[in-house]
Amino acid sequence: MIVLGIETSCDETSVAILKKEKQIEILHHQIASQIEQHRPFGGVVPELATRQHLLRLDPMIQQAEKESGVSIRQLDGIAVTRGPGLSSSLLVGLSYAKGLAFSYGKKWIGINHLEGHIYSPFLEQKTLPTYPHLALIVSGGHTLLIHAREAFVYEKIGSTLDDAAGEAFDKVAKMLALPYPGGPEIEKEARNGNAEAIAFPRSMIGSGDYHFSFSGLKTSVRTFLEKKAVKTKEEKADVCASFQQAVIDVLIRKTCDAAKDLGVNTVTMSGGVSCNQTLRQQMKTAVEKQGATFLSASPVLSTDNAAMITAVALNRFQAGEVESWDTDVNPNLRLA
Ligand code: KG4
Ligand code: ZN
Numbered sequence: 001m002i003v004l005g006i007e008t009s010c011d012e013t014s015v016a017i018l019k020k021e022k023q024i025e026i027l028h029h030q031i032a033s034q035i036e037q038h039r040p041f042g043g044v045v046p047e048l049a050t051r052q053h054l055l056r057l058d059p060m061i062q063q064a065e066k067e068s069g070v071s072i073r074q075l076d077g078i079a080v081t082r083g084p085g086l087s088s089s090l091l092v093g094l095s096y097a098k099g100l101a102f103s104y105g106k107k108w109i110g111i112n113h114l115e116g117h118i119y120s121p122f123l124e125q126k127t128l129p130t131y132p133h134l135a136l137i138v139s140g141g142h143t144l145l146i147h148a149r150e151a152f153v154y155e156k157i158g159s160t161l162d163d164a165a166g167e168a169f170d171k172v173a174k175m176l177a178l179p180y181p182g183g184p185e186i187e188k189e190a191r192n193g194n195a196e197a198i199a200f201p202r203s204m205i206g207s208g209d210y211h212f213s214f215s216g217l218k219t220s221v222r223t224f225l226e227k228k229a230v231k232t233k234e235e236k237a238d239v240c241a242s243f244q245q246a247v248i249d250v251l252i253r254k255t256c257d258a259a260k261d262l263g264v265n266t267v268t269m270s271g272g273v274s275c276n277q278t279l280r281q282q283m284k285t286a287v288e289k290q291g292a293t294f295l296s297a298s299p300v301l302s303t304d305n306a307a308m309i310t311a312v313a314l315n316r317f318q319a320g321e322v323e324s325w326d327t328d329v330n331p332n333l334r335l336a
Helices: 035-041 046-068 087-104 113-123 165-175 182-190 215-227 233-262 277-289 306-318
Strands: 002-007 012-020 024-033 077-083 108-112 133-138 143-150 153-159 266-270 293-296
Touching: 002 046, 002 087, 002 306, 012 046, 012 306, 024 046, 024 306, 035 046, 046 087, 077 087, 077 113, 077 306, 087 108, 108 113, 108 306, 113 133, 113 143, 113 266, 113 293, 113 306, 133 233, 143 233, 153 233, 165 182, 165 215, 165 233, 182 233, 182 277, 215 233, 233 266, 233 277, 266 277, 277 293
Parallel strands: 002 077, 077 108, 133 266, 266 293
Antiparallel strands: 002 012, 012 024, 133 143, 143 153
16 A cells, blocks of 8 residues: 655645555655744744645645655545644645645545554654553644553543643743744753752642643743853753653653553553654653663654655545545644
């Protein structure tokens, strides 16, 4: 089975062609980042994102056909992200996918972006997910703990009550006059800092549930910066390292507690924040110490991408699913 997938839920335009036989093979994968367009505004501007998707998508599909040697006629189906995300961005991808499917007489399917993130650590191993497993999704828009019981059966067991982890990284970076997106910048600064220099709060770490809160931590950094002018490079690095460690400690504690309580043997992590090497190393050590397997994908498959969307579609098409022509985008689409 060969499927073309499109992802335009936020600020990355991405196209992939995947083939599934015994293993999953990525025949083509391209991600056009819009960071340069949004950076001057300090965040994603929906109108700008929509225009960029419109400009880029058609040439990218043509390039995908050319470089993969797979023509649209040879496809078994077309997949596209239908939510959650920015409505106008989603509409560009979904309208394109539907139009392409209709004109070539192909089946199509709308995919939940979060389900894509759940597939990405397995896609790195060229396989479909194994069940049950616990998935931590940490991105700019989401901080979620999902119990994946079996194929297509998910239970949300934890989420953030306010800011997403990535959002906290971006907002703290702004306070420190670091460029957008803030996550990678904070990680860079933190390498030269002392993670124990400032005792920032580990909000809700002992709450007895699997929910998160990062807004108090963000305010605590703001208050610290207001009280104590951070002048030197070393001081800035200490703030970054201490903030980063506060986020990491909570993510690890909640994930490990959930894995233990559910009795799952596989824990995965995906989303932009999962690119953070300190988080990755510490999470891997903590999960493995509990006797479970830890999986995460390379950065290109961890952030928003079409390969993960296409992988879900392969599984859903093979299970016999086909989308109806009147299915629309859903910016608030839920997974569970
Ligand atoms: O998954 P993603 O590309 O997009 C969505 O939000 O769906 O995640 C982007 C988020 C941003 O908030 C960015 O600052 C954060 O992921 N991020 C990081 C790192 N790389 C990206 N946060 C911490 N450390 C990183 N290395
Ligand atoms: Zn995402």
